[in-house]
Amino acid sequence: MSTHPLLPSNYRPRRTMLYVPAHIHRHIEKSQGLDADSIIFDQQESVPPQQKEQARENLQTMIQGVDFGHSEKVVRINPLNSPWGFDDLAAACQLDIDAVMFPRIESAEQLEENIYHLDRLGGKHLKVMANIESPLGVLNAKEIAANDRLDVIVLGTTDLSNELKLNLTPDRSGLLTSLSLVILAARAYKKCVIDGPHFDLKDIEACEYSCRQARDLGFDGKTVIHPIQLNYTNDAFTPKRDEINKAKRILAAIEEANKADRSMAVLDDRLIEPSLSEWAERVLSVYETVHKIGQSELCGPEK
Numbered sequence: 001m002s003t004h005p006l007l008p009s010n011y012r013p014r015r016t017m018l019y020v021p022a023h024i025h026r027h028i029e030k031s032q033g034l035d036a037d038s039i040i041f042d043q044q045e046s047v048p049p050q051q052k053e054q055a056r057e058n059l060q061t062m063i064q065g066v067d068f069g070h071s072e073k074v075v076r077i078n079p080l081n082s083p084w085g086f087d088d089l090a091a092a093c094q095l096d097i098d099a100v101m102f103p104r105i106e107s108a109e110q111l112e113e114n115i116y117h118l119d120r121l122g123g124k125h126l127k128v129m130a131n132i133e134s135p136l137g138v139l140n141a142k143e144i145a146a147n148d149r150l151d152v153i154v155l156g157t158t159d160l161s162n163e164l165k166l167n168l169t170p171d172r173s174g175l176l177t178s179l180s181l182v183i184l185a186a187r188a189y190k191k192c193v194i195d196g197p198h199f200d201l202k203d204i205e206a207c208e209y210s211c212r213q214a215r216d217l218g219f220d221g222k223t224v225i226h227p228i229q230l231n232y233t234n235d236a237f238t239p240k241r242d243e244i245n246k247a248k249r250i251l252a253a254i255e256e257a258n259k260a261d262r263s264m265a266v267l268d269d270r271l272i273e274p275s276l277s278e279w280a281e282r283v284l285s286v287y288e289t290v291h292k293i294g295q296s297e298l299c300g301p302e303k
């Protein structure tokens with residue numbers, strides 16, 4: 001958690017959120033030793049109907065009292081209007097987890113109803129995450145993000161691409177409007193916002209590209225579907241040595257300028273506006289928080 005004034009008080013790094021199908025024992029076991037900032041035990045899309053009960057049972061027997069290191073524990077339930085949603089939610093409220101994720105959230109009212117049942121079933125202590133993964137969800141992102149109980153928005157880019165009937169190209173040009181609308185909504189209400197997963201496990205270059213693209217668009221992190229994607233996704237969202245040095249120099253230059261009764265500073269022949277100090281402090285505090293919580297190799301070679 002962060003105590004930095006520019007980060008929300010409940011801020012934690014979510015550079016990587018790993019989906020783990022909850023009906024597969026060896027995936028749950030494997031996820032214990034992985035360097036994922038969050039683990040999403042999935043009862044929804046990755047679990048076929050005939051395995052839904054097994055998935056719920058596995059969570060009760062395989063994650064209670066088990067040490068998942070620094071990883072945040074999240075359970076994605078089935079939609080409440082499905083045959084499994086309410087049983088999943090009631091069971092999740094009794095688990096030793098940090099958050100519940102609601103899939104396919106399309107309106108503020110629907111999210112409110114989900115949270116009402118979460119609280120009623122004993123989950124008031126849990127953080128709330130919502131998948132936005134449909135055109136209607138994107139169009140209503142502003143109202144969804146405004147909910148005070150909501151902590152994290154996670155894009156479901158596969159469902160969204162299908163429903164938009166677009167061809168998913170490597171540069172994701174067809175998705176950019178939707179991604180940006182959801183990021184705008186999340187930032188307007190100071191919510192954490194996470195990109196959807198990259199599905200091609202073999203093409204690491206394409207996945208690295210999509211991580212950097214997500215970071216440059218303003219996402220806080222990315223969902224991943226296989227352990228192989230963790231290292232470079234963590235890396236893409238970890239401030240680098242040159243960024244940290246630049247941030248420190250910017251803060252020093254602004255301090256010097258202030259001492260001389262000027263609000264603008266000049267650094268390396270560039271004008272530094274006071275608002276850049278916010279960027280600099282955020283980079284430093286993300287780095288410090290990641291460093292405190294995570295075990296990743298941080299601050300790698302300059303890029």
Ligand SMILES: CC(C)(COP(=O)(O)OP(=O)(O)OC[C@H]1O[C@@H](n2cnc3c(N)ncnc32)[C@H](O)[C@@H]1OP(=O)(O)O)[C@@H](O)C(=O)NCCC(=O)NCCSC(=O)C[C@H](O)C(=O)O
Pocket residue numbers: 018019020021026027028030031042045046131133155156157158159160196197225226227
């Ligand atoms: C894609 C997979 C089916 C591949 O699984 P597998 O064939 O077992 O892969 P490997 O043999 O290469 O695995 C190597 C070891 O890694 C472990 N492993 C693999 N995947 C995971 C995982 N997700 N979590 C934890 N551990 C994992 C294996 O157990 C091997 O270790 P070991 O047992 O020690 O040998 C599989 O990766 C998979 O099912 N991935 C998750 C898919 C998923 O969750 N999809 C749904 C979420 S995405 C989504 O819904 C997005 C959104 O809603 C949208 O609409 O866009």
Ligand SMILES: [Mg+2]
Pocket residue numbers: 045133156158159
């Ligand atoms: Mg989905």
